[in-house]
Structures are given as structure tokens and as C-alpha cells.
Amino acid sequence: MVQDNGRPRSRRLPRAVRERQILDAAVEVFAAHGFHAASMDEISEVAGISKPMLYAYLGTKDELFVACIRREAARLIEAIGTAVEAGLNPAEQLWRGLRVFFEYVQENQAGWSVLHRQANVQGDPFVSELSEWRERATSLIAALLARATEGSAQPMQAEQTEPFAAALVGAGEALVEWWFEHPEHAADGMAMRLMNMVWMGFSDLVEGRSWTPKS
């Protein structure tokens, strides 16, 4: 029999494809309602499979959620990492990273919502997962910042770059939130804003100094 909701309930797909289908559905539903309000019923429906299959492929609700977080985090981190590597100097690296970040969020709002909003809910299995991704993001940035000071008189230590990186990530998250309410701006423009705040600081901006990409 065929499911009536557009996508035919295709059978006998290879496991990997099925799992991606399910994860896509899960991310969508988790983003829409949040972890607790999301129901396995809805996820299985959106994924186009029955609940027992859902459990067979990805385990319990908790495990499924962790899988979602993991996939989305990996994707985002990888995108940013690749972009950063392509930059020639720290400023450009940061700039590329920011740009990719905003682009990613724009094209993957559901995934971002799962990462940024839903994963914040306390609870045993999720905190660790979440802090791991935050740590990876932070250390990526922190390394970048550290490289920027390598040549200076007083190179920054991890103890200084790390909180800075964390703050930068937080600023980015908040700016995305602001962006959602002012969608008329382009991803590039958002990246520029954040770049300037971070790189120049407020006192410079007030005095008319700002950063611009050369490319």
C-alpha cells in the first residue's frame, strides 16, 4: 500500500538512506516543537515510516535527539573549518568563517534551531553532547585567535583566547536571533557586522575605524 502524503512510502531502502530520511524528519520536528513537545509519532509520520522502524534504526527518543545534535554540529563545524583553512591571514580566516556561519544558518534553520535552542534544555544525555560541540566550535576559533597574536609582543594564551572565542560564538548566536527578526539583511552583511564588532571594538567604531574585506 502507498502512503497518501506525497512521498510514497518506499520500502527496502539501504540503511544509510533511511537513516538520513529519519534524521531529516527528526530535526524538522524537534526544531518545530522542541525536544519534549516533539512526539515520536509525528517524527515517524514525517519520516514516512512506522514507529517500530524508527526505533529499530535510531533507538530511543534520547538517542535520536543526540544523533540529530551530532549530525548538525558536525556539518556546521566542518563547513566553518573548511572555510577558515582557506583564509590567508587571521583576519581573513575569521571573516571567511563568519560568512560561512551565517550562510549555513540561513540555509539550515531547522538544524540550527536544534543546536542553538533545543539542545539547551537540561537533562542528562544532552548537556555533554552539547558542550562537546560548543567546545569544538570554541577551540576552532580560539586557535584562530591564537595564531593572530603569535607574532605580537605578548602572544595570548589559551586562557585568554578561549573566553574570547566563547564570547564570539555567543555574539554570533545572538546576532542570528536578531537576524531572524530582521530578515531583510543579507548573510554577508551580518558577517560584516560581527566582524567589525569583534575585530575593531566599539571605541574604534565610534571613531570611524572599521574593517573591510579585501577580496
Add this chain to the structure above:
Amino acid sequence: MVQDNGRPRSRRLPRAVRERQILDAAVEVFAAHGFHAASMDEISEVAGISKPMLYAYLGTKDELFVACIRREAARLIEAIGTAVEAGLNPAEQLWRGLRVFFEYVQENQAGWSVLHRQANVQGDPFVSELSEWRERATSLIAALLARATEGSAQPMQAEQTEPFAAALVGAGEALVEWWFEHPEHAADGMAMRLMNMVWMGFSDLVEGRSWTPKS
């Protein structure tokens, strides 16, 4: 089973006292488990009253949560507002605001968690409440930043200060998160870090320029 949570179940208290007791308990429990996972059962237990009283005084779970958000937001905003007003110039105002922010968070972790983490719940009554508080916080900062540029050649418009303020708030939130994992730092130190990031920017910091309070 016997109640054994320290505070004796005192009886026949006047309404106002009970309401504060309940709000305290609710904030604690919401912070610990998040809105959905928190149960009215546990809240009433922690508050030391029966569930019917809980409902009689503060309404449904939704209403209770809104009341929590409202109280915590009001407290925080008021503390920051008062501190900012005491500053003589924009830099000092910002500095005082940041310091009070970190102090508040330190002494009121549960309340902060409710505001920062748990309020991200989908659903009608919460989004409006939450965005209202975010907006108040942001506009408080945005006004401060706007004042800072009043004398400059190109005074910033709301369109520029607002996202900056939002980013600043986000950076603060993230820094708090980092702080929780590095509790050896003092609130003052955290405020200093953020002040420098915001005011000086990264390029200045690299070159050894930094901001310090005069007081």
C-alpha cells in the same frame, strides 16, 4: 513517605509569602529540568505545599512559568538599569552594567538559567514574554551605545546600535556559560574581559591596548 527537604512545611502563611515561596521553588525546578520536564508535582513538593495551593496561587503551569520569567527579568533589568544610571560616561556606564550583570548571574544562577535557557520554549505565551524581556535588555544597552556616539562625527542610528547590543548580550550570555565551567574567576574579572572585548576589539587587544576602570 516523609517530607525531608530541610524547610519545615510551615502552615497558614499569608498569601504573599506563599507566592514568593512558590516562585522560588518554581524557578529552581524549571532551571533544573527545563519547562517541559519540570513537573508541577515536584514544584509543589519543593515549595512545601500541596498542588491545589500551587494552582490557587499561581495558576496553570504556563502561567507559573510566565510569572517566573517575569520576575527574574524584572529583577535583572532593574539591577542593570540602576547600575548604568550611576555611571558618569558611556564607558563607565557599560562597565558598571556588565559588572552588575555578572554579579547578578553569580548569585542567581537558577533565575538566570530560566531566563537564558528554559525560556526558549515554543508556544504562544512564552515567546512574547521572552522577546519582551530580550527587547528591554537590548534597548537598554542600545541606548547606552547610542549615547556613546552622540558626540562623534557620525552618531550611530538604532539600526546600528541594536544589533550591536544584541550581540553584546549574546556574548555576555556565552561568557557566563564559559564562566560556569571555569568558576575560579571572579565576577569582576569576567566583566573586565567582556568590557575589553567590546570596547577595544580584538585588533586593539592584540596590540596591547586595553581598557581599565578608573574607580
Add this chain to the structure above:
Amino acid sequence: MVQDNGRPRSRRLPRAVRERQILDAAVEVFAAHGFHAASMDEISEVAGISKPMLYAYLGTKDELFVACIRREAARLIEAIGTAVEAGLNPAEQLWRGLRVFFEYVQENQAGWSVLHRQANVQGDPFVSELSEWRERATSLIAALLARATEGSAQPMQAEQTEPFAAALVGAGEALVEWWFEHPEHAADGMAMRLMNMVWMGFSDLVEGRSWTPKS
């Protein structure tokens, strides 16, 4: 302190007055929501007294409901009985009884609703109370009908008049229901309708014979 809802919460009333106040309120609320949906809270509020007083005066919810049924039934039966006694012959007696019945219902809709609708709910203490009132009403009518046939060739026995009376009562109740949806008719007109149905029967009515009061 004075209650703010119009009627001042007068204190120290004689017991009988209080009880009437309470019963009035109870009938009103039971009629509005039905027995189960009515809450003692609302009744005490409408009555203008506190709940402990409510319990002190009229006992539990069940007892209170029984008291309502009893009072309303007594009133109605008494009104009809008095009217019937004033009639000179059976037809006129019936006519007077019906007229009073419709008048009573019109002026006492809440009481009627309690009797007719709410008391039908099954449950231990109410069935007996309800069947007692039905029985009284029925036997009042049955006696009337019996008197009407006393002079005839084959006087009716209770076994014949009783079900007739029951049916008449039921017809009256149903007609009242119909009346509520067609309120443009007068009480007298309704009584006339029922009188004709009962007295003449359908075959007579079809052939143009009908009953009219002489008074």
C-alpha cells in the same frame, strides 16, 4: 469588610433566611451547569457566604442537591394542588392545574430545570428523591382523572389512570421543552394545547372537535 459584588455580605441573619439564600443560589447554579459541573465554590460565591458556612447549613453537595429538589417539588406540587382544588368539575380542574403548571414553569425556570433535567442523573441519593416527586405529581393527576370517571359506566381503576397521568406529566414536560424554543406563545395558550390533546385526543381534533374553557 464588605463583599464587593453588590449584595453586601450581611452577617448574623436568622438561620431560615440564610438557608433560603443558599437554596436560591444552589438552584441557580445547579440549573446553569448541572449537578456534577456545579461547584460548591460557585454556589458559595453566588450565595454570598463562605464554604464552611455552606457546609454548616446544608451539608454535603448531595444533601444540598436533595434539598433543592425537595423544595422545588414541594412548591410546584403545592401550586398545582391548590389550583386543582378550586375547579368545579374534572375538566376544569385539569385545566386549572395545567395553567398553573405552565405559569409556574415560566416564572421559575431554574427550579424547573433542576427538577426536570438535572435530577434525572442516576446516582444513589437522587433517584429516590426524584421518583417520590414524580409519584406525588402523578397521583395528584391520577386522582383527578379517577374522579372524572366516577359517574361513568366503567369507572377507571388506578391501574388505568396512573399510566395515563404519568404520560400526561411527560407530555407536559416535553411541551415545556418545546415552549422554550418557541417562547412567543403564552402560558395560557400552552395549557390550552395540552388540554385539548389530553381531553379530546387526536381523532377528535382532526374532526374539528375541541375543548374550550367556559370561564
Add this chain to the structure above:
Amino acid sequence: MVQDNGRPRSRRLPRAVRERQILDAAVEVFAAHGFHAASMDEISEVAGISKPMLYAYLGTKDELFVACIRREAARLIEAIGTAVEAGLNPAEQLWRGLRVFFEYVQENQAGWSVLHRQANVQGDPFVSELSEWRERATSLIAALLARATEGSAQPMQAEQTEPFAAALVGAGEALVEWWFEHPEHAADGMAMRLMNMVWMGFSDLVEGRSWTPKS
């Protein structure tokens, strides 16, 4: 505790069968306690299934109750309608209708109780459902009565037949009630009684005129 109500808890039945089981149980329980006092717990127990199934198949308590009313009303109306159609002239039609009515009630006391007694519940979804069934019953009878006067000098209009029909239905309901307390009578006899009351009227009966079926 062990289930011990005779019917074994059979498992894995097809949906249609389960739905009938549930409706049967629901009618039984609603008839026994009334809508409000009936508990979904008891219904599911009597039906021999768990509560989640109850909800999955027939929705909330309100919806379940409406389904009960609808089924019972449809059954009764259909039975009477079929019987009436088989009659050759109005009197016989009425007679057949009444006979089927009493037979139906006798064999389906619970269903009748739900229709007659319990459906009188305040609240949106029920009033409409109930008045619809009453209307169908009434208009079925009213049409019959109208046909009876078609040939006469002054054919009755709906304004006259309708309240008559309503009263007839009410008389029937009340007679059923009386019957329950005098179960020694047969359904046929009850129908005869009502037929005579309605068709002949009291004055005719007093004078010895009565109606008898020819079949």
C-alpha cells in the same frame, strides 16, 4: 488486580470490532452513572481495553459521548421509520411506530437511558447533538400527524402538529419510565395504552370509545 468481568480481554482485534465493543461499553457506563459521573477508566475497563486505545479509537470523553448518542439515536429513528412506512393509514402507522418504540426500549434500556436521560447535559457539543435527534424524532411524528389530517376540512399546519408530536414523544418517554416500575406489562400493551391516549383522548376513553388494531 485481575480483570474478571467475564469477557476475556481478547487482543489484536480489527479496528471496527473494537469500536463497537467500546461503544457498547460506553453506552452501558454512561447509562449507569450519567455523563459526568462516568469515568473513562471504568469505560475502558468494561470495554476490556486500555485507555490509550479508547482515546485512539473514539477520541475524548465528549466525542465518545456524542458517538454514543449518535449511534443510539440512529438505531431508534431507523427502527421507527421503517415500521411507520409499513403502515397503510395514519392510525396504523402510528400504532406500528409506537409498538416498535416500546420494543426497542425494552431491548435496549441502556441506549434509551443515554438518549432520554443522560443527554441532558449542558455544554456545547451535546445540546446540538441532542436537539438534532429530538428534532428528527419529532418531525417524523409530525409528518405522520400531518398526513392524518390531509383529507379533513382543516388540515393541520406544522405549527399545530409539531407541539403535538413533541408532547407525544414526551408522553412516550414518561410512559417508559412508568413501565420500568411496572415491568409486568408487555410492550404491546404499553403501545396500546399510548395509542389510545393519543388517538382517542380522555373524554372518549371515559365514554368507552377506544382504538384497537385490526391486524
Add this chain to the structure above:
DNA sequence: TATGAATGAGGCTTCATTCAT
């Protein structure tokens, strides 16, 4: 493999009823 059918467990909410002042 795939699923319709099934349920234990638990959460929110309200109500009749009674203390303690």
C-alpha cells in the same frame, strides 16, 4: 523486514471537604 495494535506510566488540573484562626 515492516506495521497496526496495544499499554504502563505519568502529567496537568479540579473538586469536595476540612482545619486553624
Add this chain to the structure above:
DNA sequence: CATGAATGAAGCCTCATTCAT
């Protein structure tokens, strides 16, 4: 006498999870 404060008990409903086919 009068009441604000308090609660045990119960009802509706939903969800994550698993059989049995």
C-alpha cells in the same frame, strides 16, 4: 459565628515504547 488557607483523591489525556502478526 465566620473564613482564608489547605489538601487527599480522582479524572482526563498523552506519550514513549513494544508485541504479535
